[in-house]
Amino acid sequence: MIFRSYIRATVRHFDVCSRRFTSTLLQPGSTRRPKSLNEVLNPLPNVGFYRGGTSKGVFIHSDYLPESPKLWTNVLNGLMGSPDPVHKRQLNGMGGGISSLSKVIVVSPSKRDDIDCEYTFVQVQVDREDLDLAGNCGNLSSVAGIFAVDAGICQARPEGGHGRVRSWNTNTNKVIDTVFPIDDQGRPLLDLPEVEVAGVSGKASKISVEFLNPSGAMTGKLLPTGASVDVLELPGDDLAEVSLVDATNPTVILPYHELRILLSLSPGAAINFEDEETLRVLELVRTAGASRMQLAPALAQPKIVVVQPAEENSKEDLAVTALSMGRPHKAIPMTVGLCLGVASRIQNSVVERMLRGNSAYLDRGTVSLRHPGGVVEVSAAWDGDLKAASVVRSGRRLMRGDVFW
Numbered sequence: 001m002i003f004r005s006y007i008r009a010t011v012r013h014f015d016v017c018s019r020r021f022t023s024t025l026l027q028p029g030s031t032r033r034p035k036s037l038n039e040v041l042n043p044l045p046n047v048g049f050y051r052g053g054t055s056k057g058v059f060i061h062s063d064y065l066p067e068s069p070k071l072w073t074n075v076l077n078g079l080m081g082s083p084d085p086v087h088k089r090q091l092n093g094m095g096g097g098i099s100s101l102s103k104v105i106v107v108s109p110s111k112r113d114d115i116d117c118e119y120t121f122v123q124v125q126v127d128r129e130d131l132d133l134a135g136n137c138g139n140l141s142s143v144a145g146i147f148a149v150d151a152g153i154c155q156a157r158p159e160g161g162h163g164r165v166r167s168w169n170t171n172t173n174k175v176i177d178t179v180f181p182i183d184d185q186g187r188p189l190l191d192l193p194e195v196e197v198a199g200v201s202g203k204a205s206k207i208s209v210e211f212l213n214p215s216g217a218m219t220g221k222l223l224p225t226g227a228s229v230d231v232l233e234l235p236g237d238d239l240a241e242v243s244l245v246d247a248t249n250p251t252v253i254l255p256y257h258e259l260r261i262l263l264s265l266s267p268g269a270a271i272n273f274e275d276e277e278t279l280r281v282l283e284l285v286r287t288a289g290a291s292r293m294q295l296a297p298a299l300a301q302p303k304i305v306v307v308q309p310a311e312e313n314s315k316e317d318l319a320v321t322a323l324s325m326g327r328p329h330k331a332i333p334m335t336v337g338l339c340l341g342v343a344s345r346i347q348n349s350v351v352e353r354m355l356r357g358n359s360a361y362l363d364r365g366t367v368s369l370r371h372p373g374g375v376v377e378v379s380a381a382w383d384g385d386l387k388a389a390s391v392v393r394s395g396r397r398l399m400r401g402d403v404f405w
Contacts (some may be wrong), residue, residue, distance in 0.1 A: 033062075033063055033065075034064070034065065034066045036071065037071055039066075040065065040405075041064060042405055043403050044064050044075070044079065044403050044405065045064065045401075046061055046064070046401075047059065047079075047400070047403045048060075048147050048151070048397070049094060049397075049399035049400070050140075050147060050395060050396065050397055051143075051200070051395055051396045052137075052140040052143035052144075052393060052395045053139030053142055053197060053200075053393040053394070053395070054100060054139055054197065054198075054199040054200060054330070054331040054332075054334075054373060055100045055137060055139035056096065056100070056103070057103035057104055057105055057137070058079060058080070058103070059104075059105045059106075059107060059143075059147040060105070060107070061107060061108070061151055062120075065106060069122070069131070069133055072131060073129065073131055074405070075405045076104050076122055076124055076405075077131070077405075078093065078404075078405030079404065079405040080093040080094055080102055080104070080124040082095060082102065082125060082126060082128070082129070083126070083129045085127040085128070088127050093405075095124065095126065097126060098126065098330070099123065099126070099325035100324065100330065102123070102124045102125070104121075104124055105119050105120070105121055105122070105140050105144050105147070106119060106120045107119045107144060107148050107151065108153070109153050110154070115166055115167065116145065116148065116155075116157070116165045116166050116167065117144070117154045118168040118169075118170055119141075119148075119169060119170065120133065120170045121133070121135070121136050121137045121140065121141075121169065123135075123137070123300045123325070125299065132298050132300040132301075133171055134171070134218070134300050134301035135171055135172065135217065135218065135249040135301040135303075135335065136169045136171045136172045136174070136217065136248065136249060137333070137335070138209070138333060138334025138336075138338060139333070139334045139393065141178070141209060142207045142394075143207070143393075143395040144167050144176075145166075146178070146188045146395060148165060149187070150187075155186055156180075156182055159179065162179050162182060163181075164177060164178070164179045165178050172218060172249070173217075174211060174212070174213065174217055174248070175211075175212040176211050177208075177209070177210040177212060178208065178209050178210075179208040179210075180206070180208075181205050189205055190204060190395055190396055190397060191204060191205065191396075192204070192206075195394055196394075197376075197392075198331060198371070198374020198375050199330065199331040203394075204394035205394060205395075206392055206394065207392065207394055207395055208390065209334075209390065209391050209392070209393055210389070210390045211247075211248050211338060211388060211390070212387070213387065213388070214248045214342070214388070215246065215386050216246050217246055217247065217250065218249070218250050218295060218302075219246045219295065221246060222247060222342070222386060223245065223346070224244055224246050224293040224294065224295075225244055227244075228346050228348045228349045229241060229243055229348060229350060230242055230244050230289075230292055232288040232292060234284050234285065235284060238262055240254060240262060240285050240288070241255065241350070242254050242255075242258070242285065243343055243346070243349040243350045244293050245342060245343045245346065246293070246302075246339075247343075248335040248338045249302070249333075249335035249339065250290075250293055250301060250303070251302055251303040251304070251305060251339040251340075252285060252286050252289035252290075253307055253349070253350055254304060254350075255306070255308065255350050255354075256271065256306050256319075257308070259271060259278075259281070259282070262281050262285070263277065263278060263281060271306075273306075279323070279327070282306070286303075286304040289302060299326060300324075300325060303323070303324075303333060303336045305320055305332075305339075305340065306320065306321045306322075307319070307340065307351060308320075308354070310368075310370055314370070316369065316370040317355060317358060317360070317361045317367050317368045317369070318351070318355075318369050319370045319371075320332060320336075320337075320340065320371050321371070321372060322336045322371070329371075331371050332369065332371040332372075332373070334393070337371075337391060338390075339389075340369060340378065341366070341367045341378030341379055341389055341391075342380045342386060342389055344361070344367045345380055366378060367379070376391065377391070377392075378390070
């Protein structure tokens with residue numbers, strides 16, 4: 001972690017009893033936005049550390065960073081403890097050594113009357129220096145608006161005991177609505193025992209997350225190739241049948257049985273997703289899918305997920321394993337889950353094929369996904385075209401204060 005100079009900028013402190021931030025000296029907007037790295041405060045003041053869904057991240061008001069993300073690299077790597085290529089633990093920073101715990105959200109006031117706040121998601125790589133801004137994070141999107149309210153960037157729009165924040169994600173140029181409980185002062189309430197999220201201990205307040213018009217987050221089209229199924233050509237004359245879907249984030253959807261064939265496994269053999277050969281083959285499929293979608297393959301985008309029907313007599317519809325930054329995700333990236341919910345309604349996609357004849361899924365209208373951390377239900381709303389993709393999350397404030405970089 002780089003220690004530049006300790007410039008004391010009094011922090012907005014969070015009072016647990018009143019759920020209110022109080023400030024004494026420096027406020028966002030009270031000083032000129034940094035133009036260079038040398039002007040960035042160290043420590044950064046008024047920083048939040050929040051859990052959103054199954055991810056944790058550092059939340060920063062945009063006023064404390066230069067406008068160009070190209071100037072963020074040293075700051076965000078420093079505060080997260082990256083790069084850490086040897087130990088891969090990020091012990092020098094706020095990161096947790098895996099992709100879901102190495103994230104930053106930069107939040108700013110909106111420039112539009114119909115949007116409450118804007119945010120940019122940054123995937124900080126554990127073992128590499130380059131920042132990845134190629135896509136959005138579904139889990140942390142659930143609390144971006146909550147941080148914006150806490151930080152005084154915007155107010156929640158009251159809706160009968162709940163508040164709504166409409167956010168603009170700059171990575172994908174998409175709108176996300178979040179709805180959550182509020183008190184009589186309009187402050188977000190996150191500790192009500194309302195819902196459980198797979199992979200997270202205990203209950204917390206229900207946060208409804210809706211990605212509006214999520215088609216074409218990076219490619220401009222729901223089906224980047226125009227087809228619901230594509231056959232990818234891989235090195236060694238191998239072929240892989242996949243669905244390439246771009247909803248909330250572009251995703252390569254690979255059937256489990258296809259991966260088994262690529263690995264030369266017997267029909268009933270289980271796949272070890274920690275095995276380096278499995279990961280190597282999945283990366284070949286992912287990069288081939290990126291090429292077919294005409295995307296430059298960043299490490300974070302496109303996503304890849306392996307999917308199969310859930311076990312017979314199971315309450316879930318599908319069993320899924322997703323990769324994040326080249327490693328098996330301990331739960332599921334929420335944008336991948338949402339993309340699968342969308343794909344379930346795309347005629348002849350690999351997901352739709354698996355769900356044909358599943359009366360419980362058809363009656364329920366949501367897709368139940370079994371992932372390594374538990375179960376999540378996702379849904380998609382259509383009116384001829386795709387209108388929205390939705391999921392329920394929860395969140396928690398973990399820390400608010402200064403962070404050194």
